[in-house]
Amino acid sequence: MLPLDIPSSITASVDGVPVMECEYGSQRQQHALRVLHMIDHAAMNNASSKDFIKGSTRQKAKESKA
Numbered sequence: 001m002l003p004l005d006i007p008s009s010i011t012a013s014v015d016g017v018p019v020m021e022c023e024y025g026s027q028r029q030q031h032a033l034r035v036l037h038m039i040d041h042a043a044m045n046n047a048s049s050k051d052f053i054k055g056s057t058r059q060k061a062k063e064s065k066a
Contacts, residue, residue: 006024008023009021009022009023009036010022010023010024010033011039012033012035017041018039019038019039020035020036020037020038020039021035021036021037021039022034022035022036023036
């Protein structure tokens, strides 16, 4: 067995964006993360929920003119 230095909490990210603070653990003999709190990006940017626009931010590919 190799000794590992595991931090008490970690930041979980989705597509490189931090979304929650977690701690390591186990449940039913499976490795697990316990969510300590969700990261509220709107609060960090002083944005409100009315500023949210549902849908993809990707631009559609330009159609070729043939």
